[in-house]
Amino acid sequence: MTTTKLWGGRFTAKAAEWVDEFGASIHFDEQMAAEDIEGSIAHAKMLGKQQIISESESAEIVAGLVALKKELDDGMLAFDVKNEDIHMNIEVLLTQKIGAVAGKLHTARSRNDQVATDFHLWVKHRLPHVLDALTELQETLLQLATQHAGTIMSGYTHLQHAQPITYGHYLLAYCEMFQRDYDRFEFNQKHTDMLPLGAAALAGTTFPIDREFVAEQLGFNDIYHNSLDAVSDRDFALEFLSNAAMLMMHLSRMAEELILWSTYEFNYIELSDDFSTGSSIMPQKKNADFAELVRGKTGRTYGALMALLTTMKALPLAYNKDMQEDKEQVFDVMDTVLAAIKIFTGMLSEITVHKERMLASTQDDFSNATELADYLATKGVPFREAHAIVGQLVLTGIQTHTPLQNMALADLQAAAPQIEADIYLVLQSETAVNRRTSIGGTAVANVQKEIARQYKNLEARQ
Numbered sequence: 001m002t003t004t005k006l007w008g009g010r011f012t013a014k015a016a017e018w019v020d021e022f023g024a025s026i027h028f029d030e031q032m033a034a035e036d037i038e039g040s041i042a043h044a045k046m047l048g049k050q051q052i053i054s055e056s057e058s059a060e061i062v063a064g065l066v067a068l069k070k071e072l073d074d075g076m077l078a079f080d081v082k083n084e085d086i087h088m089n090i091e092v093l094l095t096q097k098i099g100a101v102a103g104k105l106h107t108a109r110s111r112n113d114q115v116a117t118d119f120h121l122w123v124k125h126r127l128p129h130v131l132d133a134l135t136e137l138q139e140t141l142l143q144l145a146t147q148h149a150g151t152i153m154s155g156y157t158h159l160q161h162a163q164p165i166t167y168g169h170y171l172l173a174y175c176e177m178f179q180r181d182y183d184r185f186e187f188n189q190k191h192t193d194m195l196p197l198g199a200a201a202l203a204g205t206t207f208p209i210d211r212e213f214v215a216e217q218l219g220f221n222d223i224y225h226n227s228l229d230a231v232s233d234r235d236f237a238l239e240f241l242s243n244a245a246m247l248m249m250h251l252s253r254m255a256e257e258l259i260l261w262s263t264y265e266f267n268y269i270e271l272s273d274d275f276s277t278g279s280s281i282m283p284q285k286k287n288a289d290f291a292e293l294v295r296g297k298t299g300r301t302y303g304a305l306m307a308l309l310t311t312m313k314a315l316p317l318a319y320n321k322d323m324q325e326d327k328e329q330v331f332d333v334m335d336t337v338l339a340a341i342k343i344f345t346g347m348l349s350e351i352t353v354h355k356e357r358m359l360a361s362t363q364d365d366f367s368n369a370t371e372l373a374d375y376l377a378t379k380g381v382p383f384r385e386a387h388a389i390v391g392q393l394v395l396t397g398i399q400t401h402t403p404l405q406n407m408a409l410a411d412l413q414a415a416a417p418q419i420e421a422d423i424y425l426v427l428q429s430e431t432a433v434n435r436r437t438s439i440g441g442t443a444v445a446n447v448q449k450e451i452a453r454q455y456k457n458l459e460a461r462q
């Protein structure tokens with residue numbers, strides 16, 4: 001009994017439908033339909049130009065593919081799981097449209113270099129969206145940082161009050177992280193922007209193909225120079241997943257702070273109604289669901305990276321069907337990161353910042369203890385000794401509920417005679433912030449300079 005499979009020549013038995021379904025990828029790789037047609041058009045043009053098929057056959061094939069692309073755009077193409085994957089579905093549809101000449105399209109090509117080409121194109125087309133979204137997010141952070149260059153809040157280590165910082169300085173820290181994410185996704189383009197087509201199944205082809213021409217047609221910057229590598233490399237996809245995992249880690253850390261800071265206990269910020277949800281039972285609730293979801297989706301992103309790394313591990317050269325598992329991870333993560341960045345941009349642009357509350361958090365605590373220790377150190381007291389003296393004062397302060405700046409001068413001097421009346425200015429959070437002028441420090445003037453520098457980075461992208 002013969003089969004209807006494009007590769008069915010040497011087969012006698014027909015697999016059961018459920019077996020076919022296990023092997024099929026059309027339910028997800030149909031997302032690459034546009035790229036598959038695009039790649040085939042370039043290939044068909046090259047076959048004609050090189051006289052591998054006649055110019056008129058090439059033109060017929062190209063016209064058929066262009067017509068299919070139009071039907072695809074109009075939502076008129078229907079794929080069939082019997083045809084396994086997007087490559088064979090398109091070929092079958094082309095055959096229905098233009099007849100047997102469609103069979104010449106697959107000359108000097110294999111599905112192995114075809115799928116790699118489609119996948120490269122798919123990622124190549126979408127990386128710029130990630131870069132644009134990151135730019136918008138950074139712009140939003142810089143706008144907010146400009147408004148809050150002088151907004152004082154508590155800085156934390158171990159989630160304990162550490163030293164006063166500005167909210168602007170905090171925001172710039174994330175802007176730096178997203179800058180590194182941007183750089184990584186930008187570099188990701190280098191390894192994505194390479195043409196595998198022409199590697200054929202694994203060893204290259206006997207036909208006189210012109211790979212440079214195909215690369216140029218498809219807008220690829222470079223071509224693979226080893227046919228085995230061309231069909232087996234998924235580094236560009238792994239780099240994307242790894243960059244995405246790191247980006248989601250950054251978003252998740254910030255999400256955690258947004259969630260924590262909008263609690264009753266902190267009350268540093270409030271998320272807008274647009275980016276919050278209520279409770280079906282507790283009428284007072286305003287939940288940071290979207291920040292939570294971004295934090296939650298970090299899990300599936302890490303999972304995708306682990307899944308593909310594990311799939312690729314120990315795969316012998318060249319193509320193996322295992323590699324069909326690459327696409328769903330990348331498709332899902334692309335959707336996830338684009339949505340997550342967008343949600344964050346929206347959430348931050350509508351945030352309400354409770355400045356007074358942030359400032360107050362630095363005034364009833366002991367986050368100015370380092371100021372007093374530094375003050376004594378500049379007066380010649382060895383820092384370790386100064387640390388011990390201030391530690392004693394803090395202990396008294398905790399017992400008597402008296403912050404350092406509210407202690408009487410006589411009491412401070414009893415602990416350290418070097419202390420003079422100018423200490424009260426030194427102990428103010430604003431002074432603590434503005435004296436931190438070392439490069440990268442939190443002083444307001446520094447923050448303003450850094451905002452300008454980061455804006456320049458963004459402008460350089462245009």
Ligand code: ARG
Nearest residue numbers: 025085111112115319323324
């Ligand atoms: N659907 C396959 C994939 O996604 C296409 C390549 C199939 N090649 C093969 N030799 N079976 O990897």
